[in-house]
Amino acid sequence: MSRCAPGGSRPNPVRAGGGSSCGGRRQGRPGRAAPVRRQRRCTEADVRMMRASTHSVQDWIVMVSIGKTNTLAAMLLRHIRYFLAVAEQRSFTRAADALHVSQPTLSQQIRQLEDTLGVQLFDRSGRTVQLTEFGEVYARHARAALHALDIGQRALHDVAELGSGSLRLAMMPTFAAYLSGSLIDAFHADHPNVALTIDAMPQERIEALLADDRLDAGFAFMPPRAPDIEALPLWDEPLALVTGRTHRLARRRRALTPAELGGEPLVLLSRAFATRERIDRYFVEHGARPLVAIETNTVTSVLELVRRGRLATVLPDAVARESGDLCALEIDPPLPTRTAALLTRKGAYRSVAARAFIERVLAYRDPSER
Structure with a gap:
């Protein structure tokens, strides 16, 4: 079926008699105290x-x-x-x-x-x-x-009332295609003075930066691969055939079979992406081959080509729901789903901004129900 979208301290170490440990020595004749000469370098x-x-x-x-x-x-x-x-x-x-x-x-x-x-x-x-x-x-x-x-x-x-602060986020590229316009925008609307930094990158890189305390949170898939990363399961991410509104299949009501999907010219993400791995594995398991007309390494390029109406792609159906100008068609049997997760480092300090963002994520509805 086609679905077309219509979001106490220690004391300073000093010598007996007082004075900074980096002060100069007293010099001069016995019985006469010379002025202390301050030095920037320790003796x-x-x-x-x-x-x-x-x-x-x-x-x-x-x-x-x-x-x-x-x-x-x-x-x-x-x-x-x-x-x-x-x-x-x-x-x-x-x-x-x-x-x-x-x-x-x-x-x-x-x-x-x-x-x-x-x-x-x-x-x-x-x-x-x-x-x-x-x-x-x-x-x-x-x-x-x-x-x-x-x-x-x-x-x-940290400012308790979120009058300022910063939040360092990362997400896998397909998440960026449907979270930026709803979840991220809603958080920014509630907390406009929190400076957001958002980068798209593979899951391995997200986990590495979290472990190095260079990110506050990241969107990826279950399960995390590094032992020092913890994950909050969010929603299942189904894949669908995504088309532009003028594509010949945009109004189709019946689900596509693997054979029909294999005969459709596609623009797909490159094999460096986890989504592409799922697609290729699906075709192999069902004895079909994708007709890849164009391959690219950016989600933006994929969506721009799909909007023009000649090519289709396989992406999370939430991308179509959030776009407003794309349609999602079901595939039967469906491609395997993966569970989206919010990743953080175990034991990491969570700023007020980070805690507020996690609360927003928990309140965010499953994109497939939007």
């Missing part, structure tokens, strides 16, 4: 003090995050960021470019950090820079500490 005595200190990396970062201006803590935070850049790039040259600092400056900062910790963090003997055993351990804890600081900063900027 060897300060480094020895850091080695003796029981503060962990997390302790120093907490001091920075609660507003302390201790120069030593700020220095260590900068060193940690430099260290992680070299660890990621495996090269001082590439890391320096990424940090926009000179290579000698970066090398000096890493040497200072190694002197502070009393261990060698990098093996510099090969063609590429490699983490030592000490470096591997330190990198793991340094990443966790910076991640905790980032969460703290995001929490501080």
Whole structure:
């Protein structure tokens, strides 16, 4: 049948007698106190003090995050960021470019950090820079500490009444074709001051960015493939033959058989898409072959060609329902459905904007019933 659409902190580490740990030494004749000369860089005595200190990396970062201006803590935070850049790039040259600092400056900062910790963090003997055993351990804890600081900063900027904020979303391309005009638009209408960033990408990429805390949520399919990703099942996504209103099959009431579908010129997504995998598998299982006239890697191109009336495609029937100028025809037996899901990272911090969006998703009706 054809369906044509008509939506308490630690104290600063100081020497006995007061003063910043990064202050200058008192100089002059015995019995006469010279003025303290402030220095931006810590002395060897300060480094020895850091080695003796029981503060962990997390302790120093907490001091920075609660507003302390201790120069030593700020220095260590900068060193940690430099260290992680070299660890990621495996090269001082590439890391320096990424940090926009000179290579000698970066090398000096890493040497200072190694002197502070009393261990060698990098093996510099090969063609590429490699983490030592000490470096591997330190990198793991340094990443966790910076991640905790980032969460703290995001929490501080959270506005309980959604007067501002941001939301980082991703979805597989076919979802973008029917969710942007209804679900996303409705959320934006309710919360116009929340800055939305939406990208279309494969499920593997969505899960990778969620795991790296570079996304707040993503639309994909059940089940998630990574163990640190959790999924909220949403609705089943049936596929249909989608045509323009002027296509010769647009008003057909009877479902198409696999053989009839195989004789219809189609514009399909490329084999890189999960939807195409479902289509190809269906044809193989029913002993038919699709007549692919055009193959493209963008849903937008598929829909533009279909609207012109000469070609049809196979996409979720919700695409036709949301478009207003497309028709969806049933296929019998139907193509296998997949369950749409909202993916998030297990244990991730959820901003007020993210929680509001999840509530909106839960209230959103199944697209097949719209």
